[in-house]
Amino acid sequence: MTFLSPERLWLLILLPMMVALYVALQMRRRQYAVRFTNLALLSQVAPKRPGWRRHVAAGLFLAMMLIMLIGFARPATGVKVPRDRATVMVAVDVSLSMMAKDVAPNRFEAAKDAAKKFIRDLPGRFNVGVVSFAGNANLVAAPSADRQAAIASIDQLVLAKRTAIGEAVFTSLQAVRSFDAQASQDPPPAHIVLLSDGDNTTGRSVTEAIDAGRTAHIPVSTIAFGTPYGTVDIEGETTSVSVNKETLRTLAEGSGGKAYEAADGGQLSEVYSSIGSSLGFKIEHRDIAARFTGIALLLALAAGGASLAWFSRLP
Known part of the structure:
Protein backbone atom coordinates (compact mmCIF):
# COMPACT_ATOMS: atom_id res chain seq x y z
CA MET A 1 0.00 0.00 0.00
CA THR A 2 1.14 3.54 -0.75
CA PHE A 3 -0.25 7.03 -0.13
CA LEU A 4 -1.23 9.59 -2.76
CA SER A 5 -0.99 12.44 -0.21
CA PRO A 6 1.68 11.21 2.22
CA GLU A 7 2.35 14.72 3.55
CA ARG A 8 -0.95 14.51 5.44
CA LEU A 9 0.34 11.68 7.61
CA TRP A 10 2.00 14.23 9.90
CA LEU A 11 -1.43 14.69 11.46
CA LEU A 12 -0.91 11.32 13.14
CA ILE A 13 1.12 13.11 15.80
CA LEU A 14 -2.23 14.31 17.17
CA LEU A 15 -3.04 10.79 18.36
CA PRO A 16 -0.28 10.53 21.01
CA MET A 17 -1.33 13.97 22.22
CA MET A 18 -4.94 12.80 22.58
CA VAL A 19 -3.83 9.66 24.40
CA ALA A 20 -1.70 11.74 26.78
CA LEU A 21 -4.63 14.07 27.47
CA TYR A 22 -6.94 11.13 28.16
CA VAL A 23 -4.46 9.56 30.57
CA ALA A 24 -4.00 12.89 32.35
CA LEU A 25 -7.77 13.27 32.79
CA GLN A 26 -8.03 9.75 34.20
CA MET A 27 -5.27 10.42 36.71
CA ARG A 28 -6.95 13.68 37.73
CA ARG A 29 -10.22 11.80 38.25
CA ARG A 30 -8.47 9.28 40.47
CA GLN A 31 -6.80 12.01 42.56
CA TYR A 32 -10.19 13.68 43.05
CA ALA A 33 -11.66 10.40 44.29
CA VAL A 34 -8.87 9.99 46.83
CA ARG A 35 -9.39 13.55 48.18
CA PHE A 36 -13.10 12.82 48.62
CA THR A 37 -12.79 11.31 52.14
CA ASN A 38 -16.49 10.55 52.74
CA LEU A 39 -16.41 7.16 51.01
CA ALA A 40 -20.00 6.29 51.92
CA LEU A 41 -21.29 9.44 50.25
CA LEU A 42 -18.91 8.86 47.28
CA SER A 43 -20.44 5.45 46.64
CA GLN A 44 -23.89 7.02 46.45
CA VAL A 45 -22.82 9.90 44.23
CA ALA A 46 -20.71 7.75 41.88
CA PRO A 47 -21.79 4.13 42.10
CA LYS A 48 -19.17 1.60 41.11
CA ARG A 49 -19.03 0.53 37.51
CA PRO A 50 -16.60 -1.89 35.84
CA GLY A 51 -13.50 0.20 35.28
CA TRP A 52 -12.69 -1.22 31.85
CA ARG A 53 -15.96 0.05 30.39
CA ARG A 54 -14.77 3.63 30.79
CA HIS A 55 -11.96 2.98 28.32
CA VAL A 56 -13.84 1.06 25.62
CA ALA A 57 -15.57 4.06 24.08
CA ALA A 58 -12.38 6.12 24.28
CA GLY A 59 -10.37 3.33 22.65
CA LEU A 60 -12.89 3.01 19.83
CA PHE A 61 -12.86 6.76 19.34
CA LEU A 62 -9.05 6.83 19.09
CA ALA A 63 -9.12 3.91 16.64
CA MET A 64 -11.66 5.81 14.56
CA MET A 65 -9.39 8.86 14.51
CA LEU A 66 -6.42 6.73 13.44
CA ILE A 67 -8.35 5.21 10.53
CA MET A 68 -9.75 8.59 9.48
CA LEU A 69 -6.29 10.18 9.45
CA ILE A 70 -4.89 7.33 7.37
CA GLY A 71 -7.81 7.71 4.97
CA PHE A 72 -7.16 11.46 4.77
CA ALA A 73 -3.67 10.65 3.38
CA ARG A 74 -5.39 8.88 0.44
CA PRO A 75 -4.12 5.31 0.74
CA ALA A 76 -3.82 3.49 -2.57
CA THR A 77 -3.17 -0.05 -3.65
CA GLY A 78 -1.51 -1.39 -6.78
CA VAL A 79 -3.87 -2.85 -9.37
CA LYS A 80 -2.94 -4.76 -12.51
CA VAL A 81 -4.35 -2.97 -15.55
CA PRO A 82 -4.12 -4.40 -19.09
CA ARG A 83 -1.75 -2.47 -21.32
CA GLY A 280 0.57 -7.88 -20.27
CA PHE A 281 -0.15 -5.52 -17.39
CA LYS A 282 0.97 -2.30 -15.78
CA ILE A 283 0.53 -1.39 -12.13
CA GLU A 284 -1.74 1.56 -11.36
CA HIS A 285 -2.41 2.93 -7.89
CA ARG A 286 -6.10 3.12 -7.03
CA ASP A 287 -7.38 5.35 -4.21
CA ILE A 288 -8.92 3.21 -1.44
CA ALA A 289 -9.65 6.01 1.05
CA ALA A 290 -13.37 5.12 0.92
CA ARG A 291 -12.61 1.80 2.63
CA PHE A 292 -10.96 3.59 5.53
CA THR A 293 -13.84 6.05 5.76
CA GLY A 294 -16.26 3.13 6.02
CA ILE A 295 -14.21 1.46 8.76
CA ALA A 296 -13.95 4.75 10.65
CA LEU A 297 -17.73 5.16 10.45
CA LEU A 298 -18.27 1.70 11.94
CA LEU A 299 -15.84 2.48 14.78
CA ALA A 300 -17.65 5.78 15.46
CA LEU A 301 -20.98 3.96 15.65
CA ALA A 302 -19.47 1.37 17.98
CA ALA A 303 -17.98 4.06 20.24
CA GLY A 304 -21.28 5.94 20.39
CA GLY A 305 -23.28 2.78 21.00
CA ALA A 306 -21.03 1.63 23.84
CA SER A 307 -21.15 5.04 25.52
CA LEU A 308 -24.94 5.26 25.26
CA ALA A 309 -25.43 1.70 26.51
CA TRP A 310 -23.19 2.04 29.56
CA PHE A 311 -23.26 5.74 30.42
CA SER A 312 -26.40 7.07 28.65
CA ARG A 313 -24.36 9.72 26.86
CA LEU A 314 -22.23 10.11 23.80
CA PRO A 315 -18.45 10.15 24.23
Missing part, protein backbone atom coordinates in the same frame (compact mmCIF):
# COMPACT_ATOMS: atom_id res chain seq x y z
CA ASP A 84 -3.99 -2.06 -24.36
CA ARG A 85 -1.27 -0.31 -26.41
CA ALA A 86 1.47 -2.76 -25.46
CA THR A 87 3.58 -3.59 -28.49
CA VAL A 88 6.05 -6.37 -29.20
CA MET A 89 8.39 -6.00 -32.16
CA VAL A 90 9.77 -9.26 -33.48
CA ALA A 91 13.02 -8.77 -35.41
CA VAL A 92 14.04 -11.82 -37.43
CA ASP A 93 17.53 -12.36 -38.83
CA VAL A 94 17.30 -13.37 -42.51
CA SER A 95 21.04 -13.47 -43.22
CA LEU A 96 22.46 -16.43 -45.14
CA SER A 97 23.90 -17.96 -41.98
CA MET A 98 20.33 -18.81 -40.96
CA MET A 99 20.43 -21.60 -43.53
CA ALA A 100 22.54 -23.66 -41.10
CA LYS A 101 20.97 -27.00 -40.27
CA ASP A 102 22.29 -27.38 -36.73
CA VAL A 103 18.67 -26.66 -35.73
CA ALA A 104 16.19 -28.82 -37.62
CA PRO A 105 15.14 -28.38 -40.35
CA ASN A 106 17.33 -25.25 -40.34
CA ARG A 107 17.67 -22.13 -38.20
CA PHE A 108 15.53 -20.04 -40.52
CA GLU A 109 12.51 -22.35 -40.72
CA ALA A 110 12.60 -23.17 -37.02
CA ALA A 111 12.73 -19.47 -36.17
CA LYS A 112 9.80 -18.67 -38.45
CA ASP A 113 7.68 -21.47 -36.97
CA ALA A 114 8.39 -20.34 -33.42
CA ALA A 115 7.71 -16.69 -34.26
CA LYS A 116 4.35 -17.54 -35.81
CA LYS A 117 3.34 -19.62 -32.80
CA PHE A 118 4.31 -16.77 -30.51
CA ILE A 119 2.17 -14.31 -32.47
CA ARG A 120 -0.83 -16.65 -32.43
CA ASP A 121 -0.56 -17.12 -28.67
CA LEU A 122 -0.34 -13.41 -27.82
CA PRO A 123 -3.43 -12.05 -26.03
CA GLY A 124 -5.70 -10.02 -28.28
CA ARG A 125 -4.88 -6.71 -26.56
CA PHE A 126 -1.25 -6.95 -27.72
CA ASN A 127 0.03 -5.32 -30.87
CA VAL A 128 2.79 -7.06 -32.76
CA GLY A 129 5.04 -5.92 -35.57
CA VAL A 130 7.69 -7.73 -37.60
CA VAL A 131 11.09 -6.51 -38.81
CA SER A 132 13.43 -8.51 -41.02
CA PHE A 133 17.12 -7.76 -41.25
CA ALA A 134 20.10 -8.88 -43.29
CA GLY A 135 22.23 -6.23 -45.05
CA ASN A 136 19.59 -3.70 -43.97
CA ALA A 137 16.40 -3.77 -41.91
CA ASN A 138 12.83 -3.57 -43.18
CA LEU A 139 9.50 -3.20 -41.44
CA VAL A 140 7.51 -6.02 -43.03
CA ALA A 141 4.47 -5.77 -40.73
CA ALA A 142 3.56 -2.56 -38.90
CA PRO A 143 2.53 -3.11 -35.26
CA SER A 144 -1.17 -3.86 -34.99
CA ALA A 145 -3.62 -6.40 -33.59
CA ASP A 146 -3.83 -8.07 -37.02
CA ARG A 147 -2.24 -11.45 -36.34
CA GLN A 148 -2.78 -12.77 -39.84
CA ALA A 149 -0.88 -9.89 -41.42
CA ALA A 150 2.08 -10.45 -39.09
CA ILE A 151 2.13 -14.19 -39.76
CA ALA A 152 1.84 -13.68 -43.52
CA SER A 153 4.82 -11.31 -43.43
CA ILE A 154 6.93 -14.00 -41.75
CA ASP A 155 5.94 -16.55 -44.40
CA GLN A 156 7.24 -14.20 -47.08
CA LEU A 157 10.71 -13.64 -45.58
CA VAL A 158 13.68 -14.47 -47.81
CA LEU A 159 17.37 -14.77 -47.01
CA ALA A 160 19.99 -12.20 -48.00
CA LYS A 161 23.65 -11.33 -47.41
CA ARG A 162 25.19 -9.69 -44.33
CA THR A 163 23.68 -8.92 -40.91
CA ALA A 164 22.58 -5.50 -39.63
CA ILE A 165 21.59 -6.04 -36.01
CA GLY A 166 21.90 -2.36 -35.11
CA GLU A 167 19.65 -1.34 -37.99
CA ALA A 168 17.06 -3.89 -36.86
CA VAL A 169 16.84 -2.19 -33.46
CA PHE A 170 16.54 1.29 -34.98
CA THR A 171 13.82 0.16 -37.40
CA SER A 172 11.88 -1.48 -34.57
CA LEU A 173 12.12 1.67 -32.44
CA GLN A 174 10.86 3.79 -35.32
CA ALA A 175 7.89 1.44 -35.77
CA VAL A 176 6.98 1.92 -32.10
CA ARG A 177 7.28 5.72 -32.37
CA SER A 178 4.94 5.63 -35.37
CA PHE A 179 2.39 3.32 -33.77
CA ASP A 180 -0.41 5.91 -33.53
CA ALA A 181 -1.02 9.66 -33.43
CA GLN A 182 0.06 9.99 -29.81
CA ALA A 183 3.06 7.65 -29.97
CA SER A 184 5.58 10.42 -30.59
CA GLN A 185 4.60 12.13 -27.31
CA ASP A 186 3.31 9.11 -25.40
CA PRO A 187 4.90 5.97 -26.87
CA PRO A 188 3.23 2.67 -26.05
CA PRO A 189 4.93 0.24 -23.68
CA ALA A 190 7.07 -1.91 -25.94
CA HIS A 191 9.62 -4.67 -26.06
CA ILE A 192 11.85 -5.73 -28.94
CA VAL A 193 12.58 -9.42 -29.38
CA LEU A 194 15.56 -9.87 -31.68
CA LEU A 195 16.26 -13.33 -33.03
CA SER A 196 19.67 -13.79 -34.58
CA ASP A 197 22.65 -16.09 -34.72
CA GLY A 198 25.07 -13.41 -34.04
CA ASP A 199 27.37 -10.94 -35.76
CA ASN A 200 26.69 -7.34 -36.68
CA THR A 201 28.49 -7.00 -40.01
CA THR A 202 27.04 -3.79 -41.45
CA GLY A 203 25.09 -0.65 -40.54
CA ARG A 204 24.99 1.11 -37.20
CA SER A 205 26.79 -0.52 -34.31
CA VAL A 206 25.41 -2.51 -31.43
CA THR A 207 26.59 0.24 -29.07
CA GLU A 208 24.47 2.79 -30.93
CA ALA A 209 21.50 0.41 -30.77
CA ILE A 210 21.96 0.03 -26.99
CA ASP A 211 21.98 3.79 -26.51
CA ALA A 212 18.86 4.20 -28.65
CA GLY A 213 16.97 1.50 -26.75
CA ARG A 214 17.87 2.97 -23.38
CA THR A 215 16.89 6.48 -24.47
CA ALA A 216 13.49 5.21 -25.64
CA HIS A 217 13.07 3.05 -22.51
CA ILE A 218 12.43 0.05 -24.74
CA PRO A 219 14.40 -3.06 -23.80
CA VAL A 220 15.78 -5.40 -26.42
CA SER A 221 15.74 -9.07 -25.53
CA THR A 222 17.90 -11.26 -27.72
CA ILE A 223 17.72 -14.92 -28.58
CA ALA A 224 20.92 -16.57 -29.70
CA PHE A 225 19.62 -19.04 -32.21
CA GLY A 226 21.95 -21.84 -33.25
CA THR A 227 24.88 -23.89 -31.98
CA PRO A 228 28.67 -23.57 -32.20
CA TYR A 229 28.68 -26.22 -34.93
CA GLY A 230 26.58 -24.60 -37.67
CA THR A 231 27.81 -24.50 -41.27
CA VAL A 232 26.37 -23.21 -44.52
CA ASP A 233 27.26 -23.78 -48.17
CA ILE A 234 27.71 -20.47 -50.01
CA GLU A 235 28.78 -20.54 -53.66
CA GLY A 236 30.13 -24.04 -53.32
CA GLU A 237 32.14 -23.36 -50.15
CA THR A 238 31.30 -24.64 -46.68
CA THR A 239 31.52 -21.85 -44.11
CA SER A 240 31.36 -22.14 -40.33
CA VAL A 241 28.61 -19.99 -38.79
CA SER A 242 28.97 -20.39 -35.06
CA VAL A 243 26.39 -18.46 -33.04
CA ASN A 244 27.78 -15.26 -31.52
CA LYS A 245 26.26 -15.19 -28.05
CA GLU A 246 28.51 -12.43 -26.74
CA THR A 247 27.25 -9.73 -29.12
CA LEU A 248 23.62 -10.57 -28.43
CA ARG A 249 24.16 -10.67 -24.68
CA THR A 250 25.84 -7.27 -24.79
CA LEU A 251 22.88 -5.80 -26.66
CA ALA A 252 20.32 -7.32 -24.31
CA GLU A 253 21.99 -6.44 -21.03
CA GLY A 254 22.96 -2.96 -22.20
CA SER A 255 19.40 -2.05 -23.22
CA GLY A 256 17.69 -3.50 -20.15
CA GLY A 257 16.43 -6.68 -21.79
CA LYS A 258 17.43 -10.30 -21.28
CA ALA A 259 19.64 -12.60 -23.29
CA TYR A 260 18.39 -16.10 -24.04
CA GLU A 261 19.79 -19.11 -25.76
CA ALA A 262 17.40 -21.16 -27.86
CA ALA A 263 19.00 -24.17 -29.48
CA ASP A 264 15.69 -25.37 -30.89
CA GLY A 265 12.23 -24.14 -31.76
CA GLY A 266 10.63 -25.50 -28.60
CA GLN A 267 12.90 -23.46 -26.33
CA LEU A 268 12.33 -20.41 -28.49
CA SER A 269 8.57 -20.66 -28.05
CA GLU A 270 8.97 -20.73 -24.27
CA VAL A 271 11.21 -17.67 -24.35
CA TYR A 272 8.75 -15.74 -26.51
CA SER A 273 5.92 -16.66 -24.18
CA SER A 274 7.73 -15.35 -21.09
CA ILE A 275 8.61 -12.05 -22.81
CA GLY A 276 5.07 -11.55 -24.04
CA SER A 277 3.50 -12.11 -20.62
CA SER A 278 5.78 -9.50 -19.03
CA LEU A 279 4.08 -6.75 -21.07
Whole structure:
Protein backbone atom coordinates (compact mmCIF):
# COMPACT_ATOMS: atom_id res chain seq x y z
CA MET A 1 0.00 0.00 0.00
CA THR A 2 1.14 3.54 -0.75
CA PHE A 3 -0.25 7.03 -0.13
CA LEU A 4 -1.23 9.59 -2.76
CA SER A 5 -0.99 12.44 -0.21
CA PRO A 6 1.68 11.21 2.22
CA GLU A 7 2.35 14.72 3.55
CA ARG A 8 -0.95 14.51 5.44
CA LEU A 9 0.34 11.68 7.61
CA TRP A 10 2.00 14.23 9.90
CA LEU A 11 -1.43 14.69 11.46
CA LEU A 12 -0.91 11.32 13.14
CA ILE A 13 1.12 13.11 15.80
CA LEU A 14 -2.23 14.31 17.17
CA LEU A 15 -3.04 10.79 18.36
CA PRO A 16 -0.28 10.53 21.01
CA MET A 17 -1.33 13.97 22.22
CA MET A 18 -4.94 12.80 22.58
CA VAL A 19 -3.83 9.66 24.40
CA ALA A 20 -1.70 11.74 26.78
CA LEU A 21 -4.63 14.07 27.47
CA TYR A 22 -6.94 11.13 28.16
CA VAL A 23 -4.46 9.56 30.57
CA ALA A 24 -4.00 12.89 32.35
CA LEU A 25 -7.77 13.27 32.79
CA GLN A 26 -8.03 9.75 34.20
CA MET A 27 -5.27 10.42 36.71
CA ARG A 28 -6.95 13.68 37.73
CA ARG A 29 -10.22 11.80 38.25
CA ARG A 30 -8.47 9.28 40.47
CA GLN A 31 -6.80 12.01 42.56
CA TYR A 32 -10.19 13.68 43.05
CA ALA A 33 -11.66 10.40 44.29
CA VAL A 34 -8.87 9.99 46.83
CA ARG A 35 -9.39 13.55 48.18
CA PHE A 36 -13.10 12.82 48.62
CA THR A 37 -12.79 11.31 52.14
CA ASN A 38 -16.49 10.55 52.74
CA LEU A 39 -16.41 7.16 51.01
CA ALA A 40 -20.00 6.29 51.92
CA LEU A 41 -21.29 9.44 50.25
CA LEU A 42 -18.91 8.86 47.28
CA SER A 43 -20.44 5.45 46.64
CA GLN A 44 -23.89 7.02 46.45
CA VAL A 45 -22.82 9.90 44.23
CA ALA A 46 -20.71 7.75 41.88
CA PRO A 47 -21.79 4.13 42.10
CA LYS A 48 -19.17 1.60 41.11
CA ARG A 49 -19.03 0.53 37.51
CA PRO A 50 -16.60 -1.89 35.84
CA GLY A 51 -13.50 0.20 35.28
CA TRP A 52 -12.69 -1.22 31.85
CA ARG A 53 -15.96 0.05 30.39
CA ARG A 54 -14.77 3.63 30.79
CA HIS A 55 -11.96 2.98 28.32
CA VAL A 56 -13.84 1.06 25.62
CA ALA A 57 -15.57 4.06 24.08
CA ALA A 58 -12.38 6.12 24.28
CA GLY A 59 -10.37 3.33 22.65
CA LEU A 60 -12.89 3.01 19.83
CA PHE A 61 -12.86 6.76 19.34
CA LEU A 62 -9.05 6.83 19.09
CA ALA A 63 -9.12 3.91 16.64
CA MET A 64 -11.66 5.81 14.56
CA MET A 65 -9.39 8.86 14.51
CA LEU A 66 -6.42 6.73 13.44
CA ILE A 67 -8.35 5.21 10.53
CA MET A 68 -9.75 8.59 9.48
CA LEU A 69 -6.29 10.18 9.45
CA ILE A 70 -4.89 7.33 7.37
CA GLY A 71 -7.81 7.71 4.97
CA PHE A 72 -7.16 11.46 4.77
CA ALA A 73 -3.67 10.65 3.38
CA ARG A 74 -5.39 8.88 0.44
CA PRO A 75 -4.12 5.31 0.74
CA ALA A 76 -3.82 3.49 -2.57
CA THR A 77 -3.17 -0.05 -3.65
CA GLY A 78 -1.51 -1.39 -6.78
CA VAL A 79 -3.87 -2.85 -9.37
CA LYS A 80 -2.94 -4.76 -12.51
CA VAL A 81 -4.35 -2.97 -15.55
CA PRO A 82 -4.12 -4.40 -19.09
CA ARG A 83 -1.75 -2.47 -21.32
CA ASP A 84 -3.99 -2.06 -24.36
CA ARG A 85 -1.27 -0.31 -26.41
CA ALA A 86 1.47 -2.76 -25.46
CA THR A 87 3.58 -3.59 -28.49
CA VAL A 88 6.05 -6.37 -29.20
CA MET A 89 8.39 -6.00 -32.16
CA VAL A 90 9.77 -9.26 -33.48
CA ALA A 91 13.02 -8.77 -35.41
CA VAL A 92 14.04 -11.82 -37.43
CA ASP A 93 17.53 -12.36 -38.83
CA VAL A 94 17.30 -13.37 -42.51
CA SER A 95 21.04 -13.47 -43.22
CA LEU A 96 22.46 -16.43 -45.14
CA SER A 97 23.90 -17.96 -41.98
CA MET A 98 20.33 -18.81 -40.96
CA MET A 99 20.43 -21.60 -43.53
CA ALA A 100 22.54 -23.66 -41.10
CA LYS A 101 20.97 -27.00 -40.27
CA ASP A 102 22.29 -27.38 -36.73
CA VAL A 103 18.67 -26.66 -35.73
CA ALA A 104 16.19 -28.82 -37.62
CA PRO A 105 15.14 -28.38 -40.35
CA ASN A 106 17.33 -25.25 -40.34
CA ARG A 107 17.67 -22.13 -38.20
CA PHE A 108 15.53 -20.04 -40.52
CA GLU A 109 12.51 -22.35 -40.72
CA ALA A 110 12.60 -23.17 -37.02
CA ALA A 111 12.73 -19.47 -36.17
CA LYS A 112 9.80 -18.67 -38.45
CA ASP A 113 7.68 -21.47 -36.97
CA ALA A 114 8.39 -20.34 -33.42
CA ALA A 115 7.71 -16.69 -34.26
CA LYS A 116 4.35 -17.54 -35.81
CA LYS A 117 3.34 -19.62 -32.80
CA PHE A 118 4.31 -16.77 -30.51
CA ILE A 119 2.17 -14.31 -32.47
CA ARG A 120 -0.83 -16.65 -32.43
CA ASP A 121 -0.56 -17.12 -28.67
CA LEU A 122 -0.34 -13.41 -27.82
CA PRO A 123 -3.43 -12.05 -26.03
CA GLY A 124 -5.70 -10.02 -28.28
CA ARG A 125 -4.88 -6.71 -26.56
CA PHE A 126 -1.25 -6.95 -27.72
CA ASN A 127 0.03 -5.32 -30.87
CA VAL A 128 2.79 -7.06 -32.76
CA GLY A 129 5.04 -5.92 -35.57
CA VAL A 130 7.69 -7.73 -37.60
CA VAL A 131 11.09 -6.51 -38.81
CA SER A 132 13.43 -8.51 -41.02
CA PHE A 133 17.12 -7.76 -41.25
CA ALA A 134 20.10 -8.88 -43.29
CA GLY A 135 22.23 -6.23 -45.05
CA ASN A 136 19.59 -3.70 -43.97
CA ALA A 137 16.40 -3.77 -41.91
CA ASN A 138 12.83 -3.57 -43.18
CA LEU A 139 9.50 -3.20 -41.44
CA VAL A 140 7.51 -6.02 -43.03
CA ALA A 141 4.47 -5.77 -40.73
CA ALA A 142 3.56 -2.56 -38.90
CA PRO A 143 2.53 -3.11 -35.26
CA SER A 144 -1.17 -3.86 -34.99
CA ALA A 145 -3.62 -6.40 -33.59
CA ASP A 146 -3.83 -8.07 -37.02
CA ARG A 147 -2.24 -11.45 -36.34
CA GLN A 148 -2.78 -12.77 -39.84
CA ALA A 149 -0.88 -9.89 -41.42
CA ALA A 150 2.08 -10.45 -39.09
CA ILE A 151 2.13 -14.19 -39.76
CA ALA A 152 1.84 -13.68 -43.52
CA SER A 153 4.82 -11.31 -43.43
CA ILE A 154 6.93 -14.00 -41.75
CA ASP A 155 5.94 -16.55 -44.40
CA GLN A 156 7.24 -14.20 -47.08
CA LEU A 157 10.71 -13.64 -45.58
CA VAL A 158 13.68 -14.47 -47.81
CA LEU A 159 17.37 -14.77 -47.01
CA ALA A 160 19.99 -12.20 -48.00
CA LYS A 161 23.65 -11.33 -47.41
CA ARG A 162 25.19 -9.69 -44.33
CA THR A 163 23.68 -8.92 -40.91
CA ALA A 164 22.58 -5.50 -39.63
CA ILE A 165 21.59 -6.04 -36.01
CA GLY A 166 21.90 -2.36 -35.11
CA GLU A 167 19.65 -1.34 -37.99
CA ALA A 168 17.06 -3.89 -36.86
CA VAL A 169 16.84 -2.19 -33.46
CA PHE A 170 16.54 1.29 -34.98
CA THR A 171 13.82 0.16 -37.40
CA SER A 172 11.88 -1.48 -34.57
CA LEU A 173 12.12 1.67 -32.44
CA GLN A 174 10.86 3.79 -35.32
CA ALA A 175 7.89 1.44 -35.77
CA VAL A 176 6.98 1.92 -32.10
CA ARG A 177 7.28 5.72 -32.37
CA SER A 178 4.94 5.63 -35.37
CA PHE A 179 2.39 3.32 -33.77
CA ASP A 180 -0.41 5.91 -33.53
CA ALA A 181 -1.02 9.66 -33.43
CA GLN A 182 0.06 9.99 -29.81
CA ALA A 183 3.06 7.65 -29.97
CA SER A 184 5.58 10.42 -30.59
CA GLN A 185 4.60 12.13 -27.31
CA ASP A 186 3.31 9.11 -25.40
CA PRO A 187 4.90 5.97 -26.87
CA PRO A 188 3.23 2.67 -26.05
CA PRO A 189 4.93 0.24 -23.68
CA ALA A 190 7.07 -1.91 -25.94
CA HIS A 191 9.62 -4.67 -26.06
CA ILE A 192 11.85 -5.73 -28.94
CA VAL A 193 12.58 -9.42 -29.38
CA LEU A 194 15.56 -9.87 -31.68
CA LEU A 195 16.26 -13.33 -33.03
CA SER A 196 19.67 -13.79 -34.58
CA ASP A 197 22.65 -16.09 -34.72
CA GLY A 198 25.07 -13.41 -34.04
CA ASP A 199 27.37 -10.94 -35.76
CA ASN A 200 26.69 -7.34 -36.68
CA THR A 201 28.49 -7.00 -40.01
CA THR A 202 27.04 -3.79 -41.45
CA GLY A 203 25.09 -0.65 -40.54
CA ARG A 204 24.99 1.11 -37.20
CA SER A 205 26.79 -0.52 -34.31
CA VAL A 206 25.41 -2.51 -31.43
CA THR A 207 26.59 0.24 -29.07
CA GLU A 208 24.47 2.79 -30.93
CA ALA A 209 21.50 0.41 -30.77
CA ILE A 210 21.96 0.03 -26.99
CA ASP A 211 21.98 3.79 -26.51
CA ALA A 212 18.86 4.20 -28.65
CA GLY A 213 16.97 1.50 -26.75
CA ARG A 214 17.87 2.97 -23.38
CA THR A 215 16.89 6.48 -24.47
CA ALA A 216 13.49 5.21 -25.64
CA HIS A 217 13.07 3.05 -22.51
CA ILE A 218 12.43 0.05 -24.74
CA PRO A 219 14.40 -3.06 -23.80
CA VAL A 220 15.78 -5.40 -26.42
CA SER A 221 15.74 -9.07 -25.53
CA THR A 222 17.90 -11.26 -27.72
CA ILE A 223 17.72 -14.92 -28.58
CA ALA A 224 20.92 -16.57 -29.70
CA PHE A 225 19.62 -19.04 -32.21
CA GLY A 226 21.95 -21.84 -33.25
CA THR A 227 24.88 -23.89 -31.98
CA PRO A 228 28.67 -23.57 -32.20
CA TYR A 229 28.68 -26.22 -34.93
CA GLY A 230 26.58 -24.60 -37.67
CA THR A 231 27.81 -24.50 -41.27
CA VAL A 232 26.37 -23.21 -44.52
CA ASP A 233 27.26 -23.78 -48.17
CA ILE A 234 27.71 -20.47 -50.01
CA GLU A 235 28.78 -20.54 -53.66
CA GLY A 236 30.13 -24.04 -53.32
CA GLU A 237 32.14 -23.36 -50.15
CA THR A 238 31.30 -24.64 -46.68
CA THR A 239 31.52 -21.85 -44.11
CA SER A 240 31.36 -22.14 -40.33
CA VAL A 241 28.61 -19.99 -38.79
CA SER A 242 28.97 -20.39 -35.06
CA VAL A 243 26.39 -18.46 -33.04
CA ASN A 244 27.78 -15.26 -31.52
CA LYS A 245 26.26 -15.19 -28.05
CA GLU A 246 28.51 -12.43 -26.74
CA THR A 247 27.25 -9.73 -29.12
CA LEU A 248 23.62 -10.57 -28.43
CA ARG A 249 24.16 -10.67 -24.68
CA THR A 250 25.84 -7.27 -24.79
CA LEU A 251 22.88 -5.80 -26.66
CA ALA A 252 20.32 -7.32 -24.31
CA GLU A 253 21.99 -6.44 -21.03
CA GLY A 254 22.96 -2.96 -22.20
CA SER A 255 19.40 -2.05 -23.22
CA GLY A 256 17.69 -3.50 -20.15
CA GLY A 257 16.43 -6.68 -21.79
CA LYS A 258 17.43 -10.30 -21.28
CA ALA A 259 19.64 -12.60 -23.29
CA TYR A 260 18.39 -16.10 -24.04
CA GLU A 261 19.79 -19.11 -25.76
CA ALA A 262 17.40 -21.16 -27.86
CA ALA A 263 19.00 -24.17 -29.48
CA ASP A 264 15.69 -25.37 -30.89
CA GLY A 265 12.23 -24.14 -31.76
CA GLY A 266 10.63 -25.50 -28.60
CA GLN A 267 12.90 -23.46 -26.33
CA LEU A 268 12.33 -20.41 -28.49
CA SER A 269 8.57 -20.66 -28.05
CA GLU A 270 8.97 -20.73 -24.27
CA VAL A 271 11.21 -17.67 -24.35
CA TYR A 272 8.75 -15.74 -26.51
CA SER A 273 5.92 -16.66 -24.18
CA SER A 274 7.73 -15.35 -21.09
CA ILE A 275 8.61 -12.05 -22.81
CA GLY A 276 5.07 -11.55 -24.04
CA SER A 277 3.50 -12.11 -20.62
CA SER A 278 5.78 -9.50 -19.03
CA LEU A 279 4.08 -6.75 -21.07
CA GLY A 280 0.57 -7.88 -20.27
CA PHE A 281 -0.15 -5.52 -17.39
CA LYS A 282 0.97 -2.30 -15.78
CA ILE A 283 0.53 -1.39 -12.13
CA GLU A 284 -1.74 1.56 -11.36
CA HIS A 285 -2.41 2.93 -7.89
CA ARG A 286 -6.10 3.12 -7.03
CA ASP A 287 -7.38 5.35 -4.21
CA ILE A 288 -8.92 3.21 -1.44
CA ALA A 289 -9.65 6.01 1.05
CA ALA A 290 -13.37 5.12 0.92
CA ARG A 291 -12.61 1.80 2.63
CA PHE A 292 -10.96 3.59 5.53
CA THR A 293 -13.84 6.05 5.76
CA GLY A 294 -16.26 3.13 6.02
CA ILE A 295 -14.21 1.46 8.76
CA ALA A 296 -13.95 4.75 10.65
CA LEU A 297 -17.73 5.16 10.45
CA LEU A 298 -18.27 1.70 11.94
CA LEU A 299 -15.84 2.48 14.78
CA ALA A 300 -17.65 5.78 15.46
CA LEU A 301 -20.98 3.96 15.65
CA ALA A 302 -19.47 1.37 17.98
CA ALA A 303 -17.98 4.06 20.24
CA GLY A 304 -21.28 5.94 20.39
CA GLY A 305 -23.28 2.78 21.00
CA ALA A 306 -21.03 1.63 23.84
CA SER A 307 -21.15 5.04 25.52
CA LEU A 308 -24.94 5.26 25.26
CA ALA A 309 -25.43 1.70 26.51
CA TRP A 310 -23.19 2.04 29.56
CA PHE A 311 -23.26 5.74 30.42
CA SER A 312 -26.40 7.07 28.65
CA ARG A 313 -24.36 9.72 26.86
CA LEU A 314 -22.23 10.11 23.80
CA PRO A 315 -18.45 10.15 24.23
